[in-house]
Amino acid sequence: MRVPDDDTVTASHAISPDLSDFARQVRGSYRMLLRRRLGILAVIAGCIVASVVLDFCLGPSGLSVGALIRTLLHPHDVSAGQSVIVWQIRLPYALMAVCVGAALGLAGAEMQTVLANPLASPFTLGVSAAAAFGASLAIILQWRLPGVPDAWVVSADAFVFAIGSVLLLDMVSRRRNAGTGTVVLFGIALVFAFHALVSLLQFVANEDALQDLVFWTMGSLTRATWPKLGLLAAACVVVAPLSFRAAWKLTVLRMGEERAASLGVDVPQVRRGALLRVSILSALAVSFVGTIGFVGLVAPHIARRLLGEDHRFYLPGSMFVGALVMSLSSVAARNIMPGVVIPTGIVTALVGIPFFLAIVLRRQGLS
C-alpha cells in the first residue's frame, strides 16, 4: 500500500494491491466525521433549547422563573394576568424566534445553493423588501385583500408581495440562458425597486402611519401570535423534509451546474423546487415578523463552516443555526435595555454581524 505521506499526487500505474488497510482507516475517519457532524447538530439543538428557556425566563415582567414554569405547567392555578404573560406573550415570542430563524436559515441555504451565490438570501434578493412594500400598502393606504381578518391584514399583504417577488425570481430563472448571475442581479433590482416604492409611500404617509411602518420594517417578534406561529411551524414541518430529500442533488449542484446536469440532475427542476420552498418559508417568516432578513444570509455561512457542504447536514445545520441566532437575538432584544424591547431586526444584525465577520475573515485568513 502507498502511504499517504504528503500533499503531492503520486501516480500509481497499477491498481494498488492492498487498499484495505487504508480503506479501513478512511472509512473510520469518515464515520467519525459523520458522527462529529451529528454531534455538532445536537450541540446546536441543545443551545437552541437553552436559549429558548432563557428567552422565556428573562424579561421585564418581574415574574420569577418558578412562577413562569408553574404557569406553564398549571395554567389554571395562577392569576389571569400571569397566565396571559406566559401563554400569550412569552411563549409565542420564544417559539416564534426559533421558527422564523429556522425558516430563514433553510431558505437562505437553499437559495445560496441553487443560485450558486454566497450573497443570496431572502434579504438580499428582495423578498424582505417586497414584504415591506406589501406591509406599507396595508399600513399607509389601508389596502387589504378581500376576506382577510383585521389582525392579518398587514401580514397578508406582505405575504402576497413576498411570494410574488420569489415567483418573479423563479420566472427569470426559468428563462432559457438565464444564468444564476442574471437571477441574482434581478433580485438586487427588486430590492431597489421595492425600497423606492416604500420610500414613495412613506413620503405621502401621515405621521402615525409612518411610525407604524418604520416600526414594522425594523422587524419585531412582538407580533407573534399562536395562529401565525402555528402556520409558520406547519410550513417548516412540511417543507423541510422536501428540502432534505433533495439533499444529494443540491450537493452535486454545488460542484457546478453543468457537472450536476452531466450526473443526471435535472437542474432547472431542482432549482424551481428549491425556489418554491424558499418562497413559502421566507415569505411567511418575513410577513409575520417584518424585515429580519439577515439570518437568512449568515446562518448558511456559519453552517457551511461548521458542517461542510454535504446538504444532508448543511440544510438542517443552517436551519438550526438560524433558529439559534434568532433566539439569541430575541433574548438580547429584551434584555439589552431594561424595560425596552428593541426591534429584533436591529438586534439580529448587530448580533449576527460579529459571528459573520469572524467566520468570513477567518476563512480568508486560511486561504
Next chain:
Amino acid sequence: MNGLFAEHVTVRYGRRTVLDDLTVGPFPTGRVSALLGPNGSGKSTLLRAMAGLGEATGRVMLGPDELSRMSLAQRTRRCLYLPQTLPATVHLQVLESLLAAQNATGVMPDVTGGDEIDAALHMLDIFGIADLAMRYMDELSGGQRQLVGLAQALGRHPDALLLDEPLSALDLHHQFAVMDVLRRETERRNIVTVMVLHDLNIAVRMTDYDVILRNGKIIASGSPRTVITPDTLRQTYDIVARVETCSRGLPHIMVDGLS
C-alpha cells in the same frame, strides 16, 4: 451496430447553428477515441449533444440502444459527460464529492453502505489520489481537482465516457498516467471512451480512433495515422506540420509554423 454513434445531430445556440446535421462514429467499444479540432469548432457541443445535455436533434445510439429516447437520469447513467471546466472549489471532502456524484440520481445498483466508500477509494487510488480522500475540494490544486473529476466520472461506471479535455490541467506525468488508466479501464470494462484532446502526439500515440472537427464539420475520421496527416493539420489548424518517425519507430508530430 457496435459503439457510440450519432446521426443527423443538429445543435443551435439561439439563432446560430453550431452543428448542422452531423453524423459521426461509431466510436468503438473497448478503445479510446479522440475528438480533435481548433477552439470553437464544436467539440464540447458534440459531446454534450451525445450525452443529452442541452437541446439537440438527431439520434444517438449506444450499441443497440437509442440513447436519445431515454430520460435524462437513465441516459446519464449509460453515457456520462465530463465537463471541460474543473470541479468547483466547494467545502466538500473529496470522498464526499464522489459519494454525492454516485448518489445524484439515486443510489447506484449493487453498491451500498461501506462498499460505496470502498468503491470510491478504489477510484481515487486508480488515479493515484487516494491520499486526498479526506481533503477538502476547496483546498486542492486545479490538477488535483481534475483528477477528482475523473474519479467521479469513472466511479459511475457508465457504458460511454465522454471526457472534455480531461488532461488540460495535468502535468506531463499525470497526462500519461491518466491516459494509461483510461486505456486500461476502457478495455477492461469494454466501454466507449471519447476524449477531447489538444495534444496531437498523445492522440496519435495513445488513441485508437480519431475524429477531427472544424466549424462543426468533420474533416477526417478513422485511425490516428490516417487522420493526423500534414494535409489535415493544415486544413484544420492552419499550421505547417510534419509527422516524423522517432528513433523508436513511433509517430511524432513536428510543427514548423503557421501556414
